[in-house]
Amino acid sequence: MTIAKAIAMNRFGLGHRPDYGSSDRQQAWLLDQLIRFDPSPQVVAAQPSRQAIASAFQSYRMDAKQFRNMRKNKAGTEDQIAMLEAQRKESRKSLQNIHMEAVDARLTVALNSDTDFAERLVHFWSNHFAISVEKPPVVALSGNYEFRAIRPHIMGKFSDLLFAAVQHPAMLLFLDQAQSVGPSSPMAKRISQRRGKQFGLNENLAREILELHTLGVRTGYDQSDVTELARALTGWTIAGFQGGPAQRRLAESAKTGDTVFIDAVHEPGQRRIMDKTYGAEGADQVKAILSDLAVHPATARHVAMKLARHFVSDKPPEKLVNRLEDDFLSTGGDLPSLYRTLVEAPEAWPTPWNGAQAKFKSPWEWLVSSLRALNVRDLPTNMKTAQLLRQLGQPVWKPGSPAGYADETATWAGSAALMRRVELAERIARRSADRIDARALAPQILPGVLANNTVEAVARAESPSQGLSLLLVSPEFLRR
Amino acid sequence: MQYHRRSVIAAGLSGLAMSVAYPGMAWASAATDKRFVFILQRGAADGLATIAPTGDPDYLPARGDLAQEALTGNKLDSFFTLHPAMVESAKLYREKQARFLHALASGYRERSHFDAQNVMESGAMQPYGRDDGWMNRLLSLLPAESAKAMAIAPAVPLILRGPVPASSYEKSRAKGPDGDLMQRVAMLYAEDPALSSLWQDALAADAMANMQQGQMRGGAAIGSMAAGLMSGLAGARVLMLETNGWDTHSRQKGRLGNQLKQADALIAALRDGLGENWNNTLVLVATEFGRTVAFNGTGGTDHGTGSAAMLFGGALKNGGTVQADWPGLAPANLLDNRDLRPTMRFEAMVTGALSDHYGIEPGQMKKTLFPDFV
Numbered sequence: 001m002t003i004a005k006a007i008a009m010n011r012f013g014l015g016h017r018p019d020y021g022s023s024d025r026q027q028a029w030l031l032d033q034l035i036r037f038d039p040s041p042q043v044v045a046a047q048p049s050r051q052a053i054a055s056a057f058q059s060y061r062m063d064a065k066q067f068r069n070m071r072k073n074k075a076g077t078e079d080q081i082a083m084l085e086a087q088r089k090e091s092r093k094s095l096q097n098i099h100m101e102a103v104d105a106r107l108t109v110a111l112n113s114d115t116d117f118a119e120r121l122v123h124f125w126s127n128h129f130a131i132s133v134e135k136p137p138v139v140a141l142s143g144n145y146e147f148r149a150i151r152p153h154i155m156g157k158f159s160d161l162l163f164a165a166v167q168h169p170a171m172l173l174f175l176d177q178a179q180s181v182g183p184s185s186p187m188a189k190r191i192s193q194r195r196g197k198q199f200g201l202n203e204n205l206a207r208e209i210l211e212l213h214t215l216g217v218r219t220g221y222d223q224s225d226v227t228e229l230a231r232a233l234t235g236w237t238i239a240g241f242q243g244g245p246a247q248r249r250l251a252e253s254a255k256t257g258d259t260v261f262i263d264a265v266h267e268p269g270q271r272r273i274m275d276k277t278y279g280a281e282g283a284d285q286v287k288a289i290l291s292d293l294a295v296h297p298a299t300a301r302h303v304a305m306k307l308a309r310h311f312v313s314d315k316p317p318e319k320l321v322n323r324l325e326d327d328f329l330s331t332g333g334d335l336p337s338l339y340r341t342l343v344e345a346p347e348a349w350p351t352p353w354n355g356a357q358a359k360f361k362s363p364w365e366w367l368v369s370s371l372r373a374l375n376v377r378d379l380p381t382n383m384k385t386a387q388l389l390r391q392l393g394q395p396v397w398k399p400g401s402p403a404g405y406a407d408e409t410a411t412w413a414g415s416a417a418l419m420r421r422v423e424l425a426e427r428i429a430r431r432s433a434d435r436i437d438a439r440a441l442a443p444q445i446l447p448g449v450l451a452n453n454t455v456e457a458v459a460r461a462e463s464p465s466q467g468l469s470l471l472l473v474s475p476e477f478l479r480r
Numbered sequence: 481m482q483y484h485r486r487s488v489i490a491a492g493l494s495g496l497a498m499s500v501a502y503p504g505m506a507w508a509s510a511a512t513d514k515r516f517v518f519i520l521q522r523g524a525a526d527g528l529a530t531i532a533p534t535g536d537p538d539y540l541p542a543r544g545d546l547a548q549e550a551l552t553g554n555k556l557d558s559f560f561t562l563h564p565a566m567v568e569s570a571k572l573y574r575e576k577q578a579r580f581l582h583a584l585a586s587g588y589r590e591r592s593h594f595d596a597q598n599v600m601e602s603g604a605m606q607p608y609g610r611d612d613g614w615m616n617r618l619l620s621l622l623p624a625e626s627a628k629a630m631a632i633a634p635a636v637p638l639i640l641r642g643p644v645p646a647s648s649y650e651k652s653r654a655k656g657p658d659g660d661l662m663q664r665v666a667m668l669y670a671e672d673p674a675l676s677s678l679w680q681d682a683l684a685a686d687a688m689a690n691m692q693q694g695q696m697r698g699g700a701a702i703g704s705m706a707a708g709l710m711s712g713l714a715g716a717r718v719l720m721l722e723t724n725g726w727d728t729h730s731r732q733k734g735r736l737g738n739q740l741k742q743a744d745a746l747i748a749a750l751r752d753g754l755g756e757n758w759n760n761t762l763v764l765v766a767t768e769f770g771r772t773v774a775f776n777g778t779g780g781t782d783h784g785t786g787s788a789a790m791l792f793g794g795a796l797k798n799g800g801t802v803q804a805d806w807p808g809l810a811p812a813n814l815l816d817n818r819d820l821r822p823t824m825r826f827e828a829m830v831t832g833a834l835s836d837h838y839g840i841e842p843g844q845m846k847k848t849l850f851p852d853f854v
Contacts, residue, residue, distance in 0.1 A: 414635025416635075
């Protein structure tokens with residue numbers, strides 16, 4: 001069953017490492033990882049806290065404001081203005097650095113983990129509940145989002161994950177929830193009377209919860225459901241991250257960077273969503289709605305489809321999707337049950353290996369598996385992870401859209417993207433060529449699936465480095 | 481004020497007889513030197529800000545600040561004003577090399593970006609109704625010389641997917657791999673049809689783009705690169721490129737201004753880079769749907785329906801006009817009490833513009849590009 005090992009390592013895991021478990025019971029090995037998974041390994045635990053990130057963002061805002069004011073009012077000498085500008089740039093850079101270090105931490109965990117099936121699940125869910133650093137306030141929070149809202153919940157219920165994801169500041173900022181105000185809320189009324197300034201709803205987060213996070217698109221909700229959910233969501237905002245009218249209403253105990261619910265911003269009244277009326281007021285109202293959405297049959301179908309697509313094929317077998325769906329419904333969205341169903345699904349373990357029909361690795365999957373194959377544990381300092389993934393077409397936490405990155409061959413198998421992989425394979429192979437013999441490595445990383453064509457190409461390479469490059473861009477290694 | 485400016489093309493495709501719209505036109509086979517560029521604004525660009533209906537009495541009250549900004553733009557006629565960031569586009573309009581279309585939409589009536597883009601690219605009547613795109617089907621109507629197609633994207637987008645081969649190109653930041661390795665990769669992929677065809681495309685595009693490398697940035701750099709990829713005998717004749725960042729849910733004013741500035745620079749660079757060939761070129765800029773008429777509570781706009789599209793090119797017919805059967809922005813005239821009501825179909829507009837451009841009979845064009853369209 002050598003093919004089974006290749007599937008366990010590459011399809012369910014993040015690729016071979018020299019110390020990879022040699023068990024011949026591949027399914028048991030994968031399921032054991034669900035128990036051994038560490039939600040907070042040292043490198044993740046060492047990342048800055050949400051509060052520290054929020055303070056860094058606040059000081060950037062302050063520096064920027066000071067600089068703007070001084071320049072506008074021509075209040076200082078040229079030297080003073082130059083100094084303030086330098087200060088502003090410095091604080092912006094520190095936000096960037098928090099992001100870059102989080103990207104590095106994510107890669108370090110992926111390269112070193114021996115529970116890489118669980119790590120793949122972290123990446124899967126982080127993409128399902130996608131945020132994107134194209135919005136500046138999200139930049140520094142991006143790592144914290146995956147580390148604190150996704151990682152700790154992937155072994156729980158789907159509803160736990162949903163709550164944690166949509167209430168994290170990164171999501172509230174990315175989808176404009178932080179500033180959304182109930183038009184008839186006490187605060188909107190008072191402020192519009194006093195200053196004639198309008199505050200109101202933003203329905204971005206509500207729409208994406210229904211369309212992307214839970215029910216899925218075209219599953220029966222309509223515009224009024226979106227608007228009603230947007231009303232229910234009002235009140236959720238972030239302490240001390242941005243300005244805005246709600247900030248003065250914070251409880252004294254609220255820590256900078258915390259997600260808080262402010263009653264005065266919440267749209268009063270009951271809500272009607274998907275033919276059900278929710279009477280509870282305040283924070284309980286949206287919790288009740290999200291709890292129902294999290295176990296809705298459409299959500300079960302949506303999640304089942306996405307998981308099957310990720311682990312089996314672009315067009316997964318209907319029977320498997322149905323089994324996952326049933327499983328979701330009968331367990332109320334228990335995630336480990338779904339993972340077990342996937343691991344035990346015969347559809348995921350084709351023999352012989354289905355070559356061209358297999359999943360085409362995303363740039364992240366390809367980079368991680370390439371580095372793991374070469375036993376690289378840490379990216380050398382002159383290679384920036386974030387930059388490499390940008391070149392490969394999949395910058396970390398920057399899908400540019402709340403739908404996240406697509407999980408299909410057509411998205412990743414592009415000619416330009418393929419050229420980038422060949423270029424990068426050459427660069428990373430050059431660093432390992434004096435330690436690793438590609439001819440010996442090939443059958444270890446691709447047991448049972450290695451094609452003769454690849455064996456020959458590697459053997460005939462003009463240098464060890466070229467042999468490794470060819471192995472990393474071989475048809476079998478590009479797929480999983 | 482009622483605004484009626486339904487053009488020949490809009491009228492012809494809104495159901496009137498084609499012979500009215502195209503009197504006595506000779507339908508030759510397409511000339512080989514024609515070029516077509518489609519620029520997709522992913523994320524639902526705000527047509528009401530781009531081509532602002534400043535003559536509509538309900539526009540100012542709905543848009544406040546943003547409408548004030550719109551008033552400072554270039555007046556296109558007594559009713560519409562072009563966004564102030566689109567300086568080069570305004571010049572093209574005066575030279576009759578730009579035509580704007582308003583209150584249009586594809587057949588899609590929900591508000592999901594992804595579904596709407598799928599409909600707009602595939603030309604199907606509902607999301608995921610087809611696996612191929614209308615630009616690929618256009619290629620089947622053109623002689624081989626005119627059908628060389630490319631997308632500036634990491635992979636071929638749906639709009640160009642289909643039976644006629646199309647390639648994709650994206651500029652590399654790194655220095656290319658060495659030539660020997662490239663040849664060996666070609667051999668490695670010999671038995672894998674999918675990978676070997678991708679690799680051939682990658683090699684060809686790389687060679688072409690290396691011939692024309694500019695120092696420009698942002699929209700201008702993309703426009704110039706696009707012109708480079710369309711130059712010479714081997715260059716693309718049909719090109720698709722995508723721009724992102726149009727989903728302005730909050731603080732729309734500054735963000736949209738910058739987006740439009742980049743789009744404007746892109747079109748100008750394309751014009752300059754194409755040189756003489758600009759006279760054979762048609763550029764279409766469109767987005768998947770519009771945005772709400774009213775501002776939301778956070779200085780932005782949410783997903784809407786009717787939007788605007790722009791046509792540019794030296795080969796453009798009826799330049800210097802805005803075409804719209806304007807539905808009005810009074811609350812009673814809005815779709816679902818919130819959106820600009822579409823009165824022109826995107827598919828019809830494309831059919832009309834491409835029939836004119838390539839001299840292909842509209843019925844045949846429509847049947848090929850939008851076979852499901854009734």
